[in-house]
Amino acid sequence: MADGGRGIRRIAINTGGGDAPGLNGVIRAATLAALNEGWEVLGIRRGYMGVLEPEVDGEAGVFPLNAHAVRGIAHLGGTILGTTTRGNPFGLEVRQPDGTWGKVDRSDEIIEAFQRLEIDALIAIGGDGSLNIAHALHRKGLPVIGVPKTIDNDLRATDVTFGFQTAVEVATDAIGRLHSTAEAHQRVMVVQVMGRHTGWIAVESGIAGGADVILIPEIPYHLDRIAEKVRERDQHGRRFSIVVAAEGASPAGGQPSYVDASGRYGGIADRLAEEIEILTGKETRPLVLGHIQRGGSPIAYDRNLAMRFGAAAVRCIKEGSLGTMVALQGAHVRAVPLAEAISEIKRVPLDDDMVVSARQLGISFGD
Incomplete structure (x- = not known):
């Protein structure tokens, strides 16, 4: 105009x-x-x-x-x-x-x-x-x-x-609530949050919720590293662990989990829970937050x-x-060309302050 x-x-x-x-x-x-x-x-x-x-x-x-x-x-x-x-x-x-x-x-x-x-x-x-x-x-x-x-x-x-910060709040609250039940039963809990191509929700809610392992699409994970973290906590008397996984996270050299042949992401919590239980011998339960992250006020x-x-x-x-x-x-809202806005996905940088801080806190990214 x-x-x-x-x-x-x-x-x-x-x-x-x-x-x-x-x-x-x-x-x-x-x-x-x-x-x-x-x-x-x-x-x-x-x-x-x-x-x-x-x-x-x-x-x-x-x-x-x-x-x-x-x-x-x-x-x-x-x-x-x-x-x-x-x-x-x-x-x-x-x-x-x-x-x-x-x-x-x-x-x-x-x-x-x-x-x-x-x-x-x-x-x-x-x-x-x-x-x-x-x-x-x-x-x-x-x-x-x-x-x-x-x-x-x-x-x-x-x-x-x-919508992002609300989703993080919902996920953080869910992760926090799992601590007491995981500790009571000495279980590993695997929480699947949204994030097909990026791990922003997983990183922010995982840190805020006190997760022990955070898995994101930007960092391929190794199952043995996850099991190592769980065993390490057991050795220090912390006989439960919380794993937060973005739905699009994938193992090193492998593919993400899909719900069906349509290419919809999902199923990583079930897959990880089974694999972690086999490797560690600890009872492991999956929890998929799903669309609850989109809902509510x-x-x-x-x-x-x-x-x-x-x-x-x-x-x-x-x-x-x-x-x-x-x-x-x-601090400002600006107009950017649509072509520029859709040209590239914003991924979690490996040197992002959130990632660096999480590692300093002893949180594993499975790598």
């Missing part, structure tokens, strides 16, 4: 990919900020499905967002717009006439629908997958502002993403960050800074 946002009448907001605590905070802030500019705001249900289908789950696919619609939602988990991990318009799954499933590109329909609805800009809230879709649509002519959302905290362009930090991101997205539209993503860099 070369006119610096003048002429904006109507914007839309959608949420895509996995949910995260704080999504409703972004929706609320963006809606109120846009309304204060005199713009209309539309909500799109379940990613882009709302503009492709007149009804989604029995409700209008696209509907007005006003002050009443976003009242009292910032503390709520989930998203009032709904979301999906299977809503890529460049490859939507559809049932073919012969009954098999195939994929079809409906991205042109998205562009046409936005033009028909006279939407001047879209605020797309999502993680790396959703932002890749938003970037591709922007290249086809859709005016887009991205808002980073991933509890994995794996987008390099932003120092932190909303966001902590204050994530609420505030989410609302800052939502307000910043509206500023970007007003200033004509389209094809960008809002990002926290230092």
